[in-house]
Amino acid sequence: MRKQLFAVAAVIAAGCAAAAEVPQEVVSGAAEREATAITVYNDDLALVKERRRVVLPAGLVRLGLREVSAQMRPETALLRAASGHPITLVEQNFDFDLLTPAKLLEKYVGREVIVLRSHPTTGEERREKATVLAANGGTVLRFADRIETGVPGRIVFDSVPANLRDRPTLSVLLEAAGGAQSLELSYLTGGLSWKADYVANLSTDGAHMDLSGWVTLTNRSGAAYDGATLQLVAGTVNRVRQPQQQVAYAMSAPSPVAKRADVAQESLMDYHLYSFERPTSIADNQTKQLALLSAVAIPVRREYLLAGSEYYYRERYGQIGQKLKPVVYVEFANKGGQLGKPLPGGVVRVYARDSKGAAQFVGEDRVEHTAKNEKVRLKLGEAFDITAERRQVSYKKLGDTTAESAFRIDLRNAKEEAVTVRVQEPLPGDWEIVQESLKGTRESARIVAWDVTVPASGAAVLEYTARVRW
Structure with missing residues (x-):
């Protein structure tokens, strides 16, 4: 019985010693990266x-993965062995x-x-021990014979605490077989975003x-990525919103525009994936532009639109508007030639x-995300040389719910060429056009238009005269 108790005690002691043993830490920085994909x-x-x-090393080891994103979502981090022996994950911390x-x-x-502290006249340096009592909103130090606020000199620390890092670090406790091997780390992060910007040059006529088309890529993640394979997803991905650690960074000046790269596009479920064949590097706090597409001699149609409102069909108004300005639109089809592929939303x-x-x-x-073969319609502004006047004549x-209104719209053109103005009138309720000087088009249940x-x-x-029932 006594021998059995000694054996149990020995096992417990050995377990406690193993638990108390601090695992060796291996630090991995950006220099150990073999490949990066974003x-x-x-x-x-x-x-x-x-x-x-x-x-x-073989056994229990703590791996410190430095140079990761400061806005990493640690719950999404996944580390696995890409080559060599498998590893067993025990715990992970994001510092x-x-x-x-x-x-x-x-x-x-x-x-x-x-x-x-240095003597003000002799410059002799004096060393004194103190205990830090507080450091929030001010420093409080306790010396052997007094307590002082503020920092009376230079403070010397004996070490840096293990949980305080000079770079964002994913600390992983794992069991390894030992030796050199490749590990693959993947995670979701904030701080990286992109948008599309387009420049359109109209011909003389x-x-x-x-x-x-350009991709504007912005990196505020707190990490730099060198020689990364870049892919962009266009579309709205549903996300579960959770509070995240927000890190503020100052924006640096945009980097020079990158040379045009070959961009491959493919469908990804209900989104579109754009892949750049040439690797790119983007520093922290940097904005970079990458060429997305280039197309020439795209046929466009210009339209002058004078849109009305449905409120003036229910009452007597008389003069409704003077010197009205039609809105100028240009429209083109995303098909054929150098287009005909999904266009990510952005500013043109x-x-x-x-x-x-x-x-x-x-x-x-x-413009919003535009599928191939769809039309793109751009609002440019108001026409300067074209004016209109709208009157209820x-x-x-x-009856209680029926009225008939007659309108006159005068259009004037100061340009040296003829123009076509599309007059678009929304009407409420159940309506019909009972008289018109030009043949109109019923565009929908609520809109009629004349060219x-x-x-x-x-x-x-x-x-024209409209009869409205509501």
Whole structure:
């Protein structure tokens, strides 16, 4: 019986000794990266995948993976052996509490430090021990015979606490067989985002345009990525919203525009994936532009639209508007030639050439994700040389819920060429056009439209009567 008790005690002692043993730490930095791949989504989200070559001792080891994103979502981190023996994960910690003088002082609350002061005349340095009592909102130090606030000299620390890192670090406790092997780490992170920007140059006659597309990639993740394989996902991915650690960074100046790269596009479930064949590097706090597409001589259609409102069909109004300005739109089809592939949403900036051939900015508009063979419609602004006047010339109540209104729209064109203005009128309830000077088109259950040709330096009139029941 006695021998059995001694045996049990020995086992317990051995277990306690093993538990108390601090595992060796192996640190891996950016230099150990063999490959990096980044997939960036529209909504400040990215998937980072990297492979690192490390040498691990056999047994329990703590692996410190430095140079990871400061905005990593640690619950998404996955580490596995890409080559060599499998590894067994025990626990992992994401250390984003970075080393600063203030943080170092906070970690030493309740611990002893050395305070160095120099004599004001002799310069002789004096060393004195003190205990840090507080470091939040001010420093409180307890010396052998007094307590002082503030820092009376230089403070010397004997070491840096293990949980205070100079770089964001994923600390993983694992069991390894030992030896050199490649490990693959993947995780989701914030701080990486992209958007599409387009530049459209209209031809002199306004019938064609050249279109260039750029990807603007922004990195505020707290890590740099060198020689990374880059993919972009266009589309809205559903995410479960959770509070995240927010890290503020100052934005640096944009980097030079990268050279045009070959971009492959494919469907990814209900999204679209754009893959860049040439690896790219992006530093922390950097914005970079990458060429996405280039197309020339795209046929475009220009439209002048004068849109009304349904409120003035229910009452007597008389004069409704003077010197109204039609809105200028340009429209093109995303098909054929160098287009005909999904266009990620972004801002299109449009330029036109003046009489001297210089490109001038004429407007911009935001487009949503556009599938192939769909039309892209850009609102540029209001026409300067085309004006309109809208008047209600008569109004009759035909019952409690029925009225008949007659309207006259005068259009004037100061340009040296004829234009066509599309007059679009929304009508409420159940309606019908009982009289019109030009044949209109019923575009939907609520909208009727007329295409009115206005001669150069001339005028045109549209008259119509609408009966409305609500």
